[in-house]
Amino acid sequence: MNAAAQFERVSQVFGDFTAVDSIDLSIAPGKLTTLLGPSGCGKTTSLRMLAGYTAPTSGRILIDGVDSTRTPPEKRGLGMVFQSYALFPHMTVADNVGYGLKLRGLTKGERQERVAESLDLVGLGHLSGSRPRTLSGGQQQRVALARAIAIRPKLLLLDEPLSNLDARLRVQMRAEIRRIQSETGLTVVLVTHDQDEALEMSDDMVLMRAGRIMQQGSPTEVFGAPANRFVADFLGYENFLTTADGGLVTVRPEHLEVSADSAATRSGGLALHGTVMDVAYRGVDLLVTVTVVDASGERVRLVSDVRADGRATVTPGDDVIVSAPETRLVSLPDETSSTLEPRDTDSSLAG
Numbered sequence: 001m002n003a004a005a006q007f008e009r010v011s012q013v014f015g016d017f018t019a020v021d022s023i024d025l026s027i028a029p030g031k032l033t034t035l036l037g038p039s040g041c042g043k044t045t046s047l048r049m050l051a052g053y054t055a056p057t058s059g060r061i062l063i064d065g066v067d068s069t070r071t072p073p074e075k076r077g078l079g080m081v082f083q084s085y086a087l088f089p090h091m092t093v094a095d096n097v098g099y100g101l102k103l104r105g106l107t108k109g110e111r112q113e114r115v116a117e118s119l120d121l122v123g124l125g126h127l128s129g130s131r132p133r134t135l136s137g138g139q140q141q142r143v144a145l146a147r148a149i150a151i152r153p154k155l156l157l158l159d160e161p162l163s164n165l166d167a168r169l170r171v172q173m174r175a176e177i178r179r180i181q182s183e184t185g186l187t188v189v190l191v192t193h194d195q196d197e198a199l200e201m202s203d204d205m206v207l208m209r210a211g212r213i214m215q216q217g218s219p220t221e222v223f224g225a226p227a228n229r230f231v232a233d234f235l236g237y238e239n240f241l242t243t244a245d246g247g248l249v250t251v252r253p254e255h256l257e258v259s260a261d262s263a264a265t266r267s268g269g270l271a272l273h274g275t276v277m278d279v280a281y282r283g284v285d286l287l288v289t290v291t292v293v294d295a296s297g298e299r300v301r302l303v304s305d306v307r308a309d310g311r312a313t314v315t316p317g318d319d320v321i322v323s324a325p326e327t328r329l330v331s332l333p334d335e336t337s338s339t340l341e342p343r344d345t346d347s348s349l350a351g
Contacts, residue, residue: 079148
């Protein structure tokens with residue numbers, strides 16, 4: 001199956017700053033791909049190059065197998081939704097959604113039919129005559145989606161589309177975007193810095209750092225087998241230990257057990273003596289911070305996230321056993337500074 005879009009050794013350099021560093025990336029058709037990473041990692045710059053708003057310094061971008069590196073945005077057949085939604089305040093919802101169709105020369109009847117279909121898809125058919133200022137943030141987001149979908153784009157590009165919504169609306173819109181993508185079969189590329197958003201919505205995750213791709217794969221592949229410490233840390237593994245043979249392992253807080261009972265020591269897996277430094281009650285769970293000495297002799301801080309049962313079984317100062325089964329330990333490969341060394345970044349350029 002041909003890629004819907006492809007980056008071939010693409011770089012973007014602003015002066016002496018490299019925002020995107022010679023990446024190869026394939027976007028699968030009919031799937032939702034997220035570009036994920038911290039501010040300044042290059043994800044927004046990559047999206048803008050795909051959209052045609054920024055030309056690569058080097059490399060090629062193919063859309064449907066055609067070299068589109070120098071094709072202007074309006075000729076790429078892509079739909080895009082920005083953080084700000086960019087709705088025209090003087091136009092009705094229907095006119096906003098139909099604006100791109102008018103530019104493409106569709107007849108009035110064709111425009112009306114396509115606008116109605118698109119608004120129905122996002123559940124806003126009853127607001128077609130409203131003005132954007134009368135809509136909630138979530139409704140404006142849906143109008144922007146409907147406008148992008150109405151032109152029947154080859155790809156739908158979403159640049160942090162949920163960042164301006166409150167937490168409850170963000171969760172609702174994740175499900176809404178996923179539903180729309182599934183129902184239409186659109187190829188969607190979504191930029192986000194939110195790991196939960198990416199894990200919940202993605203068919204394919206592309207995790208970036210300092211202009212480079214650290215790992216690409218399905219959420220279960222990436223989450224279950226992080227390629228390096230940066231990926232593991234970004235996805236919330238948090239606990240890192242050096243083994244007796246100099247290797248590196250990580251374990252998620254929810255898989256780490258803390259017990260004051262020395263009988264809890266496991267045969268196999270992880271079992272270390274430690275001292276409780278802090279216990280934080282968060283309603284449904286407890287965060288227990290423990291310091292231990294790992295096999296390399298280094299003093300390490302570990303965090304355990306356990307379900308709260310109304311009271312903590314350990315308190316600061318307690319001597320405890322920190323343990324995890326071998327199946328919960330994730331071995332990480334050796335890393336070199338040349339692969340993962342961060343550079344100074346400017347988030348206004350790189351995104």
